[in-house]
Amino acid sequence: FFSPHSMSNPNGSCPPATAQQQAPPAYGPPMDSAPQFDYSPYQPYPRFFQHEKVYVFYRFQQNPEELWFPTPCAMAGIQCPRMGFSDGWTTADVVEDFHPERFNEYRVRDTGVLVRYTHPYWYNRQGYAIAPEDPNMSVESVHPCQIHRVANAHEQPSVQQPDVSFVVVRWGGENQCDEVKEGHGGWGRTGSAVSDPYIKVLFEETVWPTLGPCYEVFSIFIRCSDDLTKLNAATIVPLLKGRHKVAMYFLWPVAFQDNLNSPGYVGQGPLLQCMQNFEACGLTTRFPHHSHLYRLLLSKDWASYLSWANEMQTAPTTKVPRALIVHNPLKAANQAIAAIQKIRCFKDGTLPTADEPKGVAKLGFSWEATDVRVWKGADELATALRDLTEQPSSWVESVMVQEWCTFDIEIRLFWVEAELQIDPETRSLRPVHPRKILYTTFNTIDHEKRLRDFERFQRQDAIDRCFAGDELAMADAERQAIELGRKLLLYVTTECCEPLPVLRMDFMIRRIGPGKAAVWAGELTELGGCFLGWHEGPEIIWGAVLRSCFREECKHPGCRCKPGNQRPPYLKPKPKHQGWVQGKGKGKGKGKDGPTTAWGAEAAVCSTNQGSIPQNIPKPKPKGHQWQ
Numbered sequence: 001f002f003s004p005h006s007m008s009n010p011n012g013s014c015p016p017a018t019a020q021q022q023a024p025p026a027y028g029p030p031m032d033s034a035p036q037f038d039y040s041p042y043q044p045y046p047r048f049f050q051h052e053k054v055y056v057f058y059r060f061q062q063n064p065e066e067l068w069f070p071t072p073c074a075m076a077g078i079q080c081p082r083m084g085f086s087d088g089w090t091t092a093d094v095v096e097d098f099h100p101e102r103f104n105e106y107r108v109r110d111t112g113v114l115v116r117y118t119h120p121y122w123y124n125r126q127g128y129a130i131a132p133e134d135p136n137m138s139v140e141s142v143h144p145c146q147i148h149r150v151a152n153a154h155e156q157p158s159v160q161q162p163d164v165s166f167v168v169v170r171w172g173g174e175n176q177c178d179e180v181k182e183g184h185g186g187w188g189r190t191g192s193a194v195s196d197p198y199i200k201v202l203f204e205e206t207v208w209p210t211l212g213p214c215y216e217v218f219s220i221f222i223r224c225s226d227d228l229t230k231l232n233a234a235t236i237v238p239l240l241k242g243r244h245k246v247a248m249y250f251l252w253p254v255a256f257q258d259n260l261n262s263p264g265y266v267g268q269g270p271l272l273q274c275m276q277n278f279e280a281c282g283l284t285t286r287f288p289h290h291s292h293l294y295r296l297l298l299s300k301d302w303a304s305y306l307s308w309a310n311e312m313q314t315a316p317t318t319k320v321p322r323a324l325i326v327h328n329p330l331k332a333a334n335q336a337i338a339a340i341q342k343i344r345c346f347k348d349g350t351l352p353t354a355d356e357p358k359g360v361a362k363l364g365f366s367w368e369a370t371d372v373r374v375w376k377g378a379d380e381l382a383t384a385l386r387d388l389t390e391q392p393s394s395w396v397e398s399v400m401v402q403e404w405c406t407f408d409i410e411i412r413l414f415w416v417e418a419e420l421q422i423d424p425e426t427r428s429l430r431p432v433h434p435r436k437i438l439y440t441t442f443n444t445i446d447h448e449k450r451l452r453d454f455e456r457f458q459r460q461d462a463i464d465r466c467f468a469g470d471e472l473a474m475a476d477a478e479r480q481a482i483e484l485g486r487k488l489l490l491y492v493t494t495e496c497c498e499p500l501p502v503l504r505m506d507f508m509i510r511r512i513g514p515g516k517a518a519v520w521a522g523e524l525t526e527l528g529g530c531f532l533g534w535h536e537g538p539e540i541i542w543g544a545v546l547r548s549c550f551r552e553e554c555k556h557p558g559c560r561c562k563p564g565n566q567r568p569p570y571l572k573p574k575p576k577h578q579g580w581v582q583g584k585g586k587g588k589g590k591g592k593d594g595p596t597t598a599w600g601a602e603a604a605v606c607s608t609n610q611g612s613i614p615q616n617i618p619k620p621k622p623k624g625h626q627w628q
Contacts, residue, residue: 037209037571045144048098048113053150055159057213060086061200070119077123081220081227088216089159091118112141125172125221158214164549165216165242170250172221177264193528194250194264206542212570224258225267233277243554247278248287255365257393268365286549288527293496297526299364308343313484314521315405316343319398325385333381336401358404405520407508409466412438413485416544419499420489429486438532456532467511477509477517501548502541504529
């Protein structure tokens with residue numbers, strides 16, 4: 001790990017913008033700029049009649065205000081961990097005749113197909129059931145594209161066998177996960193990787209528009225680490241009907257016991273064991289990574305493995321066993337300093353000097369730089385080692401200690417579907433480039449030796465403020481980082497033979513002269529890292545993740561897994577300023593109306609097959625929930 005060369009200065013390594021040149025605001029898409037999709041290719045819609053038996057393609061987060069899902073049995077919704085098919089086909093009866101000529105695309109809740117669900121078990125993640133005696137709680141107005149007649153089930157093969165089954169392991173505790181949307185270090189409209197908005201973006205903005213009603217999601221809601229140990233993969237996997245079966249885990253594993261004040265965090269041991277059990281039953285992990293690779297990235301073990309190799313440009317790194325810290329923190333600190341000095345001497349011949357050694361101590365299985373401490377001298381390192389291991393509920397087995405490195409700013413490279421190729425003539429790696437480069441820094445170190453004041457820049461602002469306006473030096477840093485990134489991709493290949501759909505690499509860079517820069521590897525970030533204001537990031541990254549779900553070939557000749565058989569998406573995005581909230585809800589007339597503010601105030605009027613609809617249509621007041 002590295003820290004800016006002037007972090008001891010409260011003003012930070014990058015000088016603050018002057019009054020004449022104010023720092024630009026954190027860039028990124030507006031918080032509500034979710035895309036809207038065009039259903040017009042599926043018109044004219046069929047007519048449906050009262051009492052008809054139909055299948056409905058239900059989507060759990062289509063309306064995030066009412067999160068109900070059908071369960072295989074009552075106990076699957078009552079006991080923990082709760083689980084059920086949150087997305088997919090379910091049975092229903094048509095409540096009243098549907099006239100397609102009266103349907104308004106932007107008022108689905110008022111004009112859609114009114115159905116009553118007939119599946120007997122519906123629960124939310126708190127374990128409450130829909131009251132069967134209340135007809136309004138099982139009635140919903142649905143878009144006609146999500147309806148299919150039972151009598152014509154043979155025309156929709158996905159009713160019996162979807163293209164892909166997703167097992168989604170996510171948070172379901174009493175306290176909701178912090179979305180952390182705002183600020184330079186915020187996650188934007190997607191929210192954090194354990195939050196509901198993040199999962200909604202994946203399924204509502206990527207999976208549904210791409211696949212249409214040809215998938216299913218089996219969601220498992222976790223309240224604590226112990227819930228993970230209760231899952232029996234051998235009984236869950238046979239419930240899945242998809243030709244392709246994958247798993248996704250939206251939890252943050254840590255080396256601490258459970259804490260009610262930290263929703264979304266679980267013990268790394270139970271989570272990794274859970275992943276291994278599902279993988280042993282043939283369920284491929286597609287988010288974040290295969291369990292053994294995920295362990296390598298989260299533990300940060302790669303840094304100590306590579307730190308002795310000069311060409312990998314990684315700071316000398318060692319690990320301090322917890323028992324040594326318990327017995328004598330100062331002695332353990334001196335041993336760690338001696339170890340990284342030996343590694344430095346082996347790499348470039350540098351011998352220890354009279355200067356007081358500096359560096360950082362940090363933990364694996366930690367998030368958002370929470371467990372990183374800057375130290376100078378053996379006494380401060382001993383304090384950092386003791387503080388990191390003696391935190392409440394700690395399961396920490398060792399502390400990673402790294403040499404200090406001076407740098408000006410970080411650059412973060414997103415590699416998307418970057419498959420390395422070897423040139424047989426030169427026996428070297430062929431050029432492969434990252435999809436995106438972002439620029440960030442931590443500006444200060446607080447009194448507890450923690451990194452603070454995270455800031456992100458656009459490229460030109462990073463050059464002006466942190467590289468003295470030297471564009472050539474920045475270009476040199478980017479070139480070196482890309483070359484080093486290729487070597488790191490090759491290293492990852494030693495751990496996993498399958499190319500990764502996405503990997504973010506963080507590098508520390510410093511301008512060392514006109515047109516010249518120095519670069520060091522800082523972090524290999526697992527899939528699920530923050531998009532950091534990258535506008536197209538969610539679409540590009542989730543697209544790559546979805547494509548990875550079809551890497552194993554099935555026997556169906558028309559499946560997306562076959563080479564060259566890339567079907568067009570089910571829905572295409574609408575142009576901006578034409579998107580309206582579609583709506584979905586339990587009970588007739590309970591939906592949202594009018595255009596979404598995501599596309600700006602300019603979308604005051606939108607032309608539809610029902611004429612122009614003003615923007616200020618009032619939202620009907622929802623009825624109260626009635627739970628058992």
